[in-house]
Amino acid sequence: MNEDKEVKISTTDPDSGYMFREGKPEGFFYLDHRTVDVKYNLITDVFVTAGNVHDATPYLERLDRQRERFDFKVEAVALDSGYLTAPICKGLDSRGIFGVIAHRRFHPTQGLFHKHEFQYDADQNQYTCPQKQALIYSTTDRHGYRHYVSDPKQCAACPMLDKCTRSRNKRKVITRHVWEDSKERVRLNRLSKSGKKLYRKRKETIERSFADAKELHGFRYFRLRGIRNVTEQALMTATVQNMKKIALQLERRELG
Structure with missing residues (x-):
C-alpha cells in the first residue's frame, strides 16, 4: 500500500510552500515567475506561486496569456535548465517558437554506459x-x-x-x-550560433531583473502574508522597475 506523500504546511502562512533545492535555502517560500522582453528588459508577466511549485508548471499557460492578451508575436524564448521538460519542449515546438533551454546536468551511475x-x-x-x-x-x-x-x-x-x-x-x-523529438530539437537550438547568442542575453535580462528587484526594491522578503498580498507586492515591484526602464528609454530617445 502506497502512503500519501507528506506535504509540509506553514502554521503562519498556509499559502506558502516548503521548498528544498540544492544550493538554495530550505524553508517556506513563494516563487515569482516573471517574463521579460529581450529588447528593453521590460517585465511582461508576473505570476506568484507557492515555493513548492515547479518552475515549469505554470510556464506554457503564462506564455499563452501574454500572446493572447498583448498579441505578442513570440519568436524565441530563453529559459534555464529547470524548464527542460518534455511538455515544455513539445509546447514550444507546437507553437512554432524557437526555444533555447540550458542543459540540465545529470549524474549517471558511475561505471555504467551513458x-x-x-x-x-x-x-x-x-x-x-x-x-x-x-x-x-x-x-x-x-x-x-x-x-x-x-x-x-x-x-x-x-x-x-x-x-x-x-x-x-x-x-x-x-x-x-x-515527446523526446521536441526535446532533442531544443538541445540543437541551444548549440546553434543564434541559440548561444540568445541564451547569453538571459544574464542581461531576466537575471538582472531579479537582481535589481532583490538589491534595490526589497524583494528578498515579502512584507505581508498570503498569496494575494505577495502577488500585490510582486506586481508593484515590477511596475516600479518598468517605470524606471521606460523613463531611461524615453531619455535616450530625446538625447539621441
Whole structure:
C-alpha cells in the first residue's frame, strides 16, 4: 500500500510552500515567475506561486496569456535548465517558437554506459547498445515514457554486462519520452550560433531583473502574508522597475 506523500504546511502562512533545492535555502517560500522582453528588459508577466511549485508548471499557460492578451508575436524564448521538460519542449515546438533551454546536468551511475551511448533508430523504434544488441519497445508508462528492453539471455553472456546494467534479471531498460523529438530539437537550438547568442542575453535580462528587484526594491522578503498580498507586492515591484526602464528609454530617445 502506497502512503500519501507528506506535504509540509506553514502554521503562519498556509499559502506558502516548503521548498528544498540544492544550493538554495530550505524553508517556506513563494516563487515569482516573471517574463521579460529581450529588447528593453521590460517585465511582461508576473505570476506568484507557492515555493513548492515547479518552475515549469505554470510556464506554457503564462506564455499563452501574454500572446493572447498583448498579441505578442513570440519568436524565441530563453529559459534555464529547470524548464527542460518534455511538455515544455513539445509546447514550444507546437507553437512554432524557437526555444533555447540550458542543459540540465545529470549524474549517471558511475561505471555504467551513458544513455547517449545507446543509439536510437526511429524507423525501427528501438535502441542499439554499444555491443550492437537491440533494445526493443516494451510499453509506455502513464508518464509518457516508452520503455525499451534488452534480451536478458544475450546480456547474461555479454562481456560488457558490468558496464551496462546492475539489474538482477540482467536486463537493460532505456526510457524515452513520447515527446523526446521536441526535446532533442531544443538541445540543437541551444548549440546553434543564434541559440548561444540568445541564451547569453538571459544574464542581461531576466537575471538582472531579479537582481535589481532583490538589491534595490526589497524583494528578498515579502512584507505581508498570503498569496494575494505577495502577488500585490510582486506586481508593484515590477511596475516600479518598468517605470524606471521606460523613463531611461524615453531619455535616450530625446538625447539621441
